[in-house]
Amino acid sequence: MTREILTIVTGVFLGTISRFWMMRRDFRQYPSYPHAVVTHLALGFVAATLGAVAIPALAAKEYTAVTFLTLAATQFREVRTMEREMLLALEKSALVSRGPDYIEGIARTFEARNYLVVFVSLTASLVTYLFSVVPGIIAGIVAMALVRRFMQGKLIGDVARVRPGKLHFEGANLFVDDIHIMNLGLKETHKVYEEYGRAVVIEPLDDNAREILANVGQRQAIAHEVAALLGVRRDVDTAEFTPLLRRNVKTGRVGLVIVPIEPDMECLLEAVKNVPVLESSFVKPLASKAGYCATD
Amino acid sequence: MEVSITKAILAAVTITRDERVTGVPVFYAESEEEMVEISVILSRVLEAVAHDMGNGVYIIVKH
Structure with a gap:
């Protein structure tokens, strides 16, 4: 397998895994299973792919290819809008509503997690490209752990x-x-x-x-x-x-x-x-x- | 989009007969018990809350 393919596969794999890992379906059951989970995993896969191809593209001196990371930004903003609109629509049928602040927080989290996926897959693919697959996977896991730490907010x-x-x-x-x-x-x-x-x-x-x-x-x-x-x-x-x-x-x-x-x-x-x-x-x-x- | 009235006095229930309460639908009750009964019905029907004004008047407010 060529180095580029290995790089991309490692990046995509670790990125998608990290999206799965970040999806905490606790008592809130949100994102709802199975469809919303599938939607977000698919979006995570897209994000991971965007992150993973950046390094091989740069190495091939295809500098303009990096501009499609801006596409990712647009895409993820879309995710945020989607979540916000859906939760606001559901708000009317809840006995005790979440309130717009909570909804905005949830929507923002969903957007941000996609960027974090890009970060994980970018890290994994960079290390894979420079060294090999095993260090790449380790770097990906370290990045995931960092992300998980970074994500944790405070509680009341x-x-x-x-x-x-x-x-x-x-x-x-x-x-x-x-x-x-x-x-x-x-x-x-x-x-x-x-x-x-x-x-x-x-x-x-x-x-x-x-x-x-x-x-x-x-x-x-x-x-x-x-x-x-x-x-x-x-x-x-x-x-x-x-x-x-x-x-x-x-x-x-x-x-x-x-x-x-x-x-x-x-x-x-x-x-x-x-x-x-x-x-x-x-x-x-x-x-x-x-x-x-x-x-x- | 669904539009609904909130923070508004929808009705008043009273046992006083001196017509101090105006401007909203007013329900006159014969006794304290009847006033409470009417307030319960109104608050359930209107999905609102009955508040005691403390002067023999209950208001039904949508929150």
């Missing part, structure tokens, strides 16, 4: 303390500790909340976390994840049982109230802790001089 449990809260009514107003959640008129609703409702308080660990939790999209993502994991005791006509997160503006603490189907507090805390911090809500006011000196 990393930036905040999550503890059980006390759910109580003052007149018609529902509170979690000292955080006002909403006004609920009906006594029947109060009874359901008092009996089955669970409350959680999310305390930001620092000012960065306070701003993360202030983001409405981040809070919607928490509500969605928790409802997806523990179930929510509501249907389309009982809007009052939608999980809600409200913020105490003085302390930055966020109160979550939900009427889960599974009223297990430990699991609820676990579910909240494992919600990803959204890229769009992630801010670092402490990294600035003004933000830092404003802390007390």
Whole structure:
């Protein structure tokens, strides 16, 4: 086999494997199996091919061939649009919506993972071209491990303390500790909340976390994840049982109230802790001089 | 695209008879129990939430 063919095959193979490895179909079951998975594997294969042929093309002094990497950029942007549109379309049929921030985050991740595939296949094919297949495969695996590390974002449990809260009514107003959640008129609703409702308080660990939790999209993502994991005791006509997160503006603490189907507090805390911090809500006011000196 | 009204008072239910509540469909109830009953029905039908104004008026708000 010629060197070029070996280079391309190694690059494509490792790139596609890395796309498969990056596809984490956990409890979210997203991308859905089998069709969305096949779509993304196919797109991963395309990305891997683009990355793998770049080195042999350069070696053959076909410098213009590299311009089709720009094609890859267009292609991947398309992936992002596709994901966004699909999730937004499905949003209407969800009992607790994901919210636009979460959707944007997911769409962005899908786009970025294709670039990461290009990186893996490019690394593998470069090392294969320079040395041989075995070092190429090793380089590909190292690149995959790097990518996996790089991909990992923070979780709510990393930036905040999550503890059980006390759910109580003052007149018609529902509170979690000292955080006002909403006004609920009906006594029947109060009874359901008092009996089955669970409350959680999310305390930001620092000012960065306070701003993360202030983001409405981040809070919607928490509500969605928790409802997806523990179930929510509501249907389309009982809007009052939608999980809600409200913020105490003085302390930055966020109160979550939900009427889960599974009223297990430990699991609820676990579910909240494992919600990803959204890229769009992630801010670092402490990294600035003004933000830092404003802390007390 | 689906368009729906949100954050709007869709109706009010009251037991006061002094006609303070205007501008939205108002349902007059004879008793506290009837007011609650009407509020439950309205909130289910409209997929909205009943809020207690604290002065004998319930409002049905779509969120």
